[in-house]
Amino acid sequence: MATLVTFHAHPDDECIGCGGIMRKASEEGHRVVLVVATRGEHGEVPDGFLADGEQLWQRRVAETHASAEVLGAHRVEFLGYTDSGMVGTEANDAPGSFWTAPVEDAAQKLAAILRAESADVLTCYDDNGGYGHPDHIQVHRVGMRAAELAGTPRVYQNTMNRDHILRGRQALAESPGMDPETMPDIENEPGFGKPESVITAAVDVTPWLKHKRRAMRAHASQISEQSFFLALPDEAFAFAFGTEWFIREGQGPGITETDLLAGL
Template identity: 55%
Template sequence: MATIVSLHAHPDDESITVAGLLARSADAGHRVVLVFGTRGELGTPVEGALAEGEQLAIRRTSECYESARVLGAERVEFLGYVDSGMMGDETNDHPWVFWQADLEQAANRLAAILREEEADLLTTYDDHGGYGHPDHIQVHRVGRRAAELAGVPLVAEATSNREMVLEFTRRAADDGTLDEMMQPTDEGPLEPPSLPDDFGTPVAQITHVLDAVPVIDRKRASMLAHGSQIGPDHFMAAMPDEVFALAFGTEWFVVS
């Protein structure tokens, strides 16, 4: 059996990007390990989700363990950095955030886990972090370097099928399925959310596609485990089952 180490920027990223891969791998008897660069300290909690005085980082840490249980992951680790915030935020410049981490230092922290686990596969993100979040970009950089240091034979960069996402978003805008994803304009009508030009990966560059539908209920349960971020009214929680399967039932990778 193989060992898969899955690197992520924040708690809940594993649910959205690779939960299907992790659940199916665990079901097949492979060892699954989750590693997070940060504890998602700068996330915006769902209103009323935190008890008075409860720290978001502590809540999100506990949510990681519940998500791991749902997916069948056997170990959860944190690299010890702090959430950098969205690209362009002043927090990007704070010395302790993941975005500012020394690449060799961070990569060596991860490489130690990879060596200990004798990892056969490391999952990271594509080179622009899917949508340009600084911590996601750092996952790509740190993951690539750590794989080199530890001699991991395979690296799978989780990505999105750019053409499919754009088409899905267009259709959702047309039929109103995902109204909560849409932003009101000054004129009143709703528009689909804008996507960065470099969002995802062209289909011609994608090497592997995974069907997550057989474990789609666990993928949703993994998302819902992160209740401080994904409440019952969140669009991902509120999607009808068939729409959720369409939106999240396929996972794409560039493997090298």
């Protein structure tokens, strides 16, 4: 049995990019630990969604535990930082935000978990955080440093395959019931994802797509039934979320791995 620690910025990030590998690892008998940097305090919800007196962070923490149960996680930890919001907002530079945290301090917190768990594998994000969100970029910086401190042998940077998305965009647009206006337009966003040429691991998670959908639904405050994620027809959902993509330094060129815990 090996231990996989998967590190994310906000509640709901875990199911979108790593939900498949989490459930796969759990079903294969490995230990799965979910670590989230913030409690997603600056997400948006419709008026009246929360109960009287309920704070958004409370709902999002509960949603994270529900998602983690679906995905087979054995432990959930929050590092205790505040959601930083987007660049240019007051929240981004606020004291206590994850973005303003010294990397070394945050890395020490994560490294303590890695050591306690004797982690074999850590996932974080690529150097642009997938699409440039400050908290996601910080996950990369903190995750890579924490792995150094703890001596974690395998580190995978979760990313999005930009070429795969562009190849499939037209097919998705032509799917029955899909409105092209609701689809992410990444053609003019060079910072969205990474080119396939730099990706070194591709994990087929189609056997666990039902768990990914259920975990997404657990995050109802952020992922509604009408969202792009859940509105996708099954075939399109499988194309978009059936493979999880990673970069591992020292691997490649090209995709050389299809299982993050192979041999462990």
